[in-house]
Amino acid sequence: MSGESDLIHALRALANDPAARGLADDAAVLDWGGKRLVLTHDMLVESVHFLPGDPPETVAWKLLAVNLSDLAAKGARPIGALMGYSLRGDPDWDAGFVRGLKVALNHFGVPLLGGDTVTSPTRMLGLTLLGEASGSVPDRRGANMGDALFVTGTLGDAALGLSLLQAGTDAPAALTEAYRLPLPQLEAGAMISVFSPAMMDVSDGLLIDAARMADASQVGIRIDLDALPLSADFVAIAGSDRAARLRAATGGDDYQLLFVSGRPLPILPCPVTRIGQIVRGSGVHLHDSGGDVTLPDRLGWEHQ
Amino acid sequence: MSGESDLIHALRALANDPAARGLADDAAVLDWGGKRLVLTHDMLVESVHFLPGDPPETVAWKLLAVNLSDLAAKGARPIGALMGYSLRGDPDWDAGFVRGLKVALNHFGVPLLGGDTVTSPTRMLGLTLLGEASGSVPDRRGANMGDALFVTGTLGDAALGLSLLQAGTDAPAALTEAYRLPLPQLEAGAMISVFSPAMMDVSDGLLIDAARMADASQVGIRIDLDALPLSADFVAIAGSDRAARLRAATGGDDYQLLFVSGRPLPILPCPVTRIGQIVRGSGVHLHDSGGDVTLPDRLGWEHQ
Numbered sequence: 001m002s003g004e005s006d007l008i009h010a011l012r013a014l015a016n017d018p019a020a021r022g023l024a025d026d027a028a029v030l031d032w033g034g035k036r037l038v039l040t041h042d043m044l045v046e047s048v049h050f051l052p053g054d055p056p057e058t059v060a061w062k063l064l065a066v067n068l069s070d071l072a073a074k075g076a077r078p079i080g081a082l083m084g085y086s087l088r089g090d091p092d093w094d095a096g097f098v099r100g101l102k103v104a105l106n107h108f109g110v111p112l113l114g115g116d117t118v119t120s121p122t123r124m125l126g127l128t129l130l131g132e133a134s135g136s137v138p139d140r141r142g143a144n145m146g147d148a149l150f151v152t153g154t155l156g157d158a159a160l161g162l163s164l165l166q167a168g169t170d171a172p173a174a175l176t177e178a179y180r181l182p183l184p185q186l187e188a189g190a191m192i193s194v195f196s197p198a199m200m201d202v203s204d205g206l207l208i209d210a211a212r213m214a215d216a217s218q219v220g221i222r223i224d225l226d227a228l229p230l231s232a233d234f235v236a237i238a239g240s241d242r243a244a245r246l247r248a249a250t251g252g253d254d255y256q257l258l259f260v261s262g263r264p265l266p267i268l269p270c271p272v273t274r275i276g277q278i279v280r281g282s283g284v285h286l287h288d289s290g291g292d293v294t295l296p297d298r299l300g301w302e303h304q
Numbered sequence: 305m306s307g308e309s310d311l312i313h314a315l316r317a318l319a320n321d322p323a324a325r326g327l328a329d330d331a332a333v334l335d336w337g338g339k340r341l342v343l344t345h346d347m348l349v350e351s352v353h354f355l356p357g358d359p360p361e362t363v364a365w366k367l368l369a370v371n372l373s374d375l376a377a378k379g380a381r382p383i384g385a386l387m388g389y390s391l392r393g394d395p396d397w398d399a400g401f402v403r404g405l406k407v408a409l410n411h412f413g414v415p416l417l418g419g420d421t422v423t424s425p426t427r428m429l430g431l432t433l434l435g436e437a438s439g440s441v442p443d444r445r446g447a448n449m450g451d452a453l454f455v456t457g458t459l460g461d462a463a464l465g466l467s468l469l470q471a472g473t474d475a476p477a478a479l480t481e482a483y484r485l486p487l488p489q490l491e492a493g494a495m496i497s498v499f500s501p502a503m504m505d506v507s508d509g510l511l512i513d514a515a516r517m518a519d520a521s522q523v524g525i526r527i528d529l530d531a532l533p534l535s536a537d538f539v540a541i542a543g544s545d546r547a548a549r550l551r552a553a554t555g556g557d558d559y560q561l562l563f564v565s566g567r568p569l570p571i572l573p574c575p576v577t578r579i580g581q582i583v584r585g586s587g588v589h590l591h592d593s594g595g596d597v598t599l600p601d602r603l604g605w606e607h608q
Contacts, residue, residue: 006398015415017415019417028418032341032436033337043430111323112318113323113324116345120352
């Protein structure tokens with residue numbers, strides 16, 4: 001085995017149950033007891049997924065939110081959570097984390113059902129979420145030629161907030177909160193799942209996540225950089241030229257929903273922007289008012 | 305918050321859904337879709353739960369086996385697993401782990417449904433198992449005065465195997481395998497769950513686990529040290545005097561089932577030994593042919 005992608009490849013070969021969706025989707029979808037169980041497990045590692053200086057209350061929120069975002073992308077509502085927690089002998093951090101976890105569980109109405117605590121030199125948190133879906137469950141493999149491509153909310157805010165925090169620069173609260181306190185699009189996801197055959201959350205960066213959808217659906221995806229939804233705070237700091245838009249498209253940690261539709265959208269409970277089109281071929285292709293745009297070397301985060 | 309037990313206490317206060325069983329049982333038990341879903345999440349950390357020199361194939365087996373043991377203790381059969389895996393840039397280790405995982409998943413018939421891979425300086429693995437139970441699900445809180453106390457298999461083999469490995473001493477294969485390749489008692493657990501109101505697995509040591517059952521059931525537990533089932537390999541190396549029996553009763557990593565019954569046992573698919581009795585009062589009390597035995601300071605592993 002020569003590297004990380006080989007490990008993923010080997011695990012995918014093991015996960016041959018249809019419910020696993022080839023480990024290529026945001027969540028597993030298991031038909032059980034006449035219902036559809038949606039299952040996801042995401043981990044956060046200190047200095048990889050959050051900063052050592054991030055308030056523990058916000059780390060707890062983020063742990064729940066990133067997993068809820070996977071459920072949102074499948075149109076599922078949460079049933080319960082199991083947590084894996086590493087102890088490092090820092091009771092104040094632990095107390096802050098539990099305070100934040102209580103707020104987050106209450107906010108999203110998620111019962112904590114179980115888990116494990118271990119001692120570890122590295123702070124590392126895992127959460128398994130169980131959700132329930134009714135009806136069809138969008139699949140990354142479901143994009144069809146001619147479908148329009150949409151994204152909820154704005155892109156790039158969290159990554160910009162993170163880079164300002166890392167640089168020790170004053171940052172608008174909206175940007176640091178986008179990084180620390182992401183809002184999973186549960187309500188929108190449930191509504192979109194009714195009509196969209198392909199939906200996923202944008203967690204590692206729009207371009208890399210769109211490339212995954214293109215790959216899973218065996219289609220090409222053409223994205224108009226000029227159409228990318230940017231927040232006023234983002235534009236005030238990073239601008240809105242091509243470089244700024246590429247930054248927003250590769251930053252990650254957005255937890256917005258990327259989805260396709262073959263027909264006009266109903267009214268949704270959050271801003272939605274049409275950013276592109278499903279086309280023949282493969283991979284992601286960018287253009288803006290200046291013509292075709294070469295893909296950057298780095299499309300987003302891989303194997304975080 | 306002053307320490308680890310405070311964290312557990314705070315998490316228990318959060319987990320007020322009945323399905324969580326107060327975070328005091330081996331698994332959560334969720335009534336859903338007209339069936340009973342049994343959920344557990346256990347983690348293994350290198351140098352805490354396994355040795356850096358343990359073959360990765362056996363670490364994968366153990367990760368699945370310790371979680372299956374929790375399902376066994378609730379009489380549940382496995383439905384599927386989600387895994388959290390930390391990458392440390394060691395492709396040979398990863399390849400060995402995946403080989404072992406494939407063998408273990410196939411052996412126990414468990415589909416791998418999903419999970420997450422992250423980079424981390426510490427090797428740390430988490431597994432969530434979903435199981436299905438039919439009928440009653442034994443609870444640690446269910447022990448009744450007068451019930452007899454039983455344990456499956458033998459105790460102390462794994463802990464002795466570990467200490468021989470740590471000392472670099474030659475060890476009989478049966479002892480190192482007890483440590484590295486535990487066998488969850490799924491078949492026995494399913495049969496015992498039909499008649500036993502209280503069952504748990506022995507993972508941290510007989511005495512500490514029995515104390516947890518006594519505490520959860522608000523009863524006392526009286527254990528006859530002379531009755532402890534010991535293997536021939538254990539006795540050949542550690543002996544069978546009082547000190548050896550206390551060692552077997554506090555070693556941990558046994559993954560045997562500890563359960564009560566108010567009536568004679570049916571024939572079970574593994575050796576079962578009556579080791580004690582549920583009594584009035586609280587806590588664990590030891591005796592042997594020499595009379596009462598003082599509890600050792602350390603009853604087993606806490607908050608591993």
